[in-house]
Amino acid sequence: MTVVEESPRQDIPGVPVRIGQARGGPPRSQVLRRDNWRLQPILVAAGLLVFIGYSTWAALRNGDFYAGHLGRDYLSPYYSPCLTHSCTTAGYVWGGWSWWRISPAWLILVFPGAFRTTCYYYRKSYYRSFWLSPPACAVADAGSTNPGGVRSRYTGETLFPLILQNVHRFTWYFAVIFAGILTWDAIAAFRFPNGIGLGVGTLLFVAQAVLIWAYTLGCHACRHLCGGGLKRLSKAPVRHFFWKHVSTPLNHHHQLFAWCSLISIMVTDLYVWLVASGTIHDPRII
Amino acid sequence: MSVPTEPRTAGAVAGNGTAGAGAPAPHGTSATADATGPRQLHLQLWRGDADGGGFVDYEVPALEGEVVLDVVHRIQAEHAPDLAVRWNCKAGKCGSCSAEINGKPRLMCMTRMSTLDTSQTITVSPMRAFPVMRDLVTDVSYNFVVAARIPPFTPGPPEPDGTYRMAQVDVDRGQEMRKCIECFLCQNVCHVIRDHEDNKPHYAGPRFFARLAELEMHPLDTLDRRRLVSEQLGLGLCNITKCCTEVCPEGIHITDNAIIPLKERVVDARYDPVAWLGRKLLRRPRPAPASAVAVDLPVARGAHDPTIDGRSDPAVLGRNGRRSDG
Numbered sequence: 001m002t003v004v005e006e007s008p009r010q011d012i013p014g015v016p017v018r019i020g021q022a023r024g025g026p027p028r029s030q031v032l033r034r035d036n037w038r039l040q041p042i043l044v045a046a047g048l049l050v051f052i053g054y055s056t057w058a059a060l061r062n063g064d065f066y067a068g069h070l071g072r073d074y075l076s077p078y079y080s081p082c083l084t085h086s087c088t089t090a091g092y093v094w095g096g097w098s099w100w101r102i103s104p105a106w107l108i109l110v111f112p113g114a115f116r117t118t119c120y121y122y123r124k125s126y127y128r129s130f131w132l133s134p135p136a137c138a139v140a141d142a143g144s145t146n147p148g149g150v151r152s153r154y155t156g157e158t159l160f161p162l163i164l165q166n167v168h169r170f171t172w173y174f175a176v177i178f179a180g181i182l183t184w185d186a187i188a189a190f191r192f193p194n195g196i197g198l199g200v201g202t203l204l205f206v207a208q209a210v211l212i213w214a215y216t217l218g219c220h221a222c223r224h225l226c227g228g229g230l231k232r233l234s235k236a237p238v239r240h241f242f243w244k245h246v247s248t249p250l251n252h253h254h255q256l257f258a259w260c261s262l263i264s265i266m267v268t269d270l271y272v273w274l275v276a277s278g279t280i281h282d283p284r285i286i
Numbered sequence: 287m288s289v290p291t292e293p294r295t296a297g298a299v300a301g302n303g304t305a306g307a308g309a310p311a312p313h314g315t316s317a318t319a320d321a322t323g324p325r326q327l328h329l330q331l332w333r334g335d336a337d338g339g340g341f342v343d344y345e346v347p348a349l350e351g352e353v354v355l356d357v358v359h360r361i362q363a364e365h366a367p368d369l370a371v372r373w374n375c376k377a378g379k380c381g382s383c384s385a386e387i388n389g390k391p392r393l394m395c396m397t398r399m400s401t402l403d404t405s406q407t408i409t410v411s412p413m414r415a416f417p418v419m420r421d422l423v424t425d426v427s428y429n430f431v432v433a434a435r436i437p438p439f440t441p442g443p444p445e446p447d448g449t450y451r452m453a454q455v456d457v458d459r460g461q462e463m464r465k466c467i468e469c470f471l472c473q474n475v476c477h478v479i480r481d482h483e484d485n486k487p488h489y490a491g492p493r494f495f496a497r498l499a500e501l502e503m504h505p506l507d508t509l510d511r512r513r514l515v516s517e518q519l520g521l522g523l524c525n526i527t528k529c530c531t532e533v534c535p536e537g538i539h540i541t542d543n544a545i546i547p548l549k550e551r552v553v554d555a556r557y558d559p560v561a562w563l564g565r566k567l568l569r570r571p572r573p574a575p576a577s578a579v580a581v582d583l584p585v586a587r588g589a590h591d592p593t594i595d596g597r598s599d600p601a602v603l604g605r606n607g608r609r610s611d612g
Binding site for chain 2 (some may be wrong): 021022023024025026028031032033034035120123124127128131133134137138140141144145153154155156157158162163166167168169220221224228229231232233234240251252
């Protein structure tokens with residue numbers, strides 16, 4: 001094996017460490033784990049596939065995403081901000097893109113989709129569950145035990161397209177904008193025809209906004225921008241304050257908020273669809 | 287040593303449990319004993335070296351309060367005096383007894399038998415990412431070579447009174463990384479080198495990403511190691527599957543508090559045009575690149591034993607990164 005490192009000093013003798021030789025020990029293809037290590041990647045893959053499947057259906061639906069005609073200012077998160085004429089009553093200044101022919105959800109989903117795709121937690125999830133690289137700790141990468149096979153070489157996130165994971169912080173900027181839009185939707189959900197009110201849908205919108213913010217602000221890129229990139233946090237007390245509170249509990253529970261916010265988006269959209277299509281009536285609490 | 291090419295049976299080596307059954311219980315603490323005698327533990331230990339080997343069955347009586355290392359020591363004392371096992375403190379602080387117990391990388395001295403399903407056979411095998419020297423002992427020299435490639439802590443000039451001062455809040459982040467006991471379980475479980483041997487020459491691994499993060503966050507350090515960690519130490523190869531965090535016996539959040547912060551710092555340096563523009567406009571002073579002091583790196587320490595590396599044509603990674611003969 002050729003080693004490519006440049007040497008800072010040529011007069012220092014090499015330390016002999018074998019690379020590329022037989023290691024001994026049990027064969028790498030032999031899984032010695034006794035626990036049910038397949039369960040977690042299967043559950044994660046199932047969860048992500050359900051979300052992808054539901055989101056595809058919701059985006060293709062292109063209808064019943066706004067319940068304004070039934071006296072409820074509920075707008076599906078898949079269609080927020082509202083870009084079409086069908087929800088201009090919601091007061092969105094950007095509504096009324098009559099020239100946009102396909103579902104506006106596709107245009108909207110690009111941004112939160114990119115944020116979640118490049119998210120450090122979701123990367124772990126799909127690398128394990130779909131790439132099987134590795135499927136579980138101490139279980140060999142799929143294909144790595146076949147010398148010369150298609151998966152025998154591993155380059156991680158150093159080459160295109162996975163090197164694009166480094167844009168995560170830029171997707172975070174858009175995620176903050178969308179979290180703000182969903183917050184506005186939650187506020188709008190309090191508007192009823194005869195004033196301020198509270199419906200079951202309102203609670204769902206509020207919960208969704210809270211979870212989205214918890215997930216967005218707990219992002220590792222946010223944590224870095226708050227102060228993680230500093231050498232001396234003591235010299236920047238404001239950034240230290242934000243860094244500390246982003247780190248714990250938000251970043252510490254990033255995985256939890258990732259799933260909860262994902263589920264809340266689906267539940268909110270489903271509820272809006274059921275209300276907007278007239279399938280159910282939204283009970284008013286106050 | 288003679289290396290078994292096929293797994294040997296218990297009877298061939300350990301008397302199929304009958305030898306262990308009669309062993310006296312230390313201090314009479316055979317709490318699991320009942321009318322039929324002490325309950326038996328079934329273990330499979332890996333015996334062999336880099337050229338081959340296999341699992342060998344052993345049976346010993348169960349004793350209360352033991353850890354896996356205790357059982358391995360009993361096997362060594364009573365059935366297999368030639369069994370090689372590395373250990374030192376038996377307190378989870380020296381990082382010597384790393385192995386894979388039922389396929390999971392763990393410290394043998396910190397794995398209680400009561401946490402394992404002793405109704406089934408327990409396997410103990412050497413760490414898979416490193417060459418087996420003998421039985422449960424692996425050659426972890428690779429890690430020491432990597433360690434020597436990391437430019438050391440380089441403080442700036444002291445303050446006028448000749449001292450250095452650090453705020454506690456600045457020290458706290460790096461303190462977590464200093465809990466590392468260098469058991470190399472994280473290095474072992476990292477699939478980048480565990481499953482892809484060819485990455486070893488240009489990949490530092492989780493333990494040393496933690497070290498690099500500690501240095502990068504150190505309030506007194508003056509070096510910029512971001513380019514080094516990105517281009518030569520393979521940070522981009524890590525796909526943050528968090529296995530290193532899962533196996534760390536010290537509970538260090540290696541991925542969240544070391545690797546991801548390092549990745550974000552590399553983004554600052556290499557992929558973020560906004561950060562680049564900010565540096566240019568604000569004319570922030572740039573820390574010295576790590577290569578500026580690389581010539582002062584200490585000479586690497588590592589295994590020089592010719593019996594380990596004296597093979598006909600070993601491909602070896604040298605301290606200076608060039609191929610050399612063992």
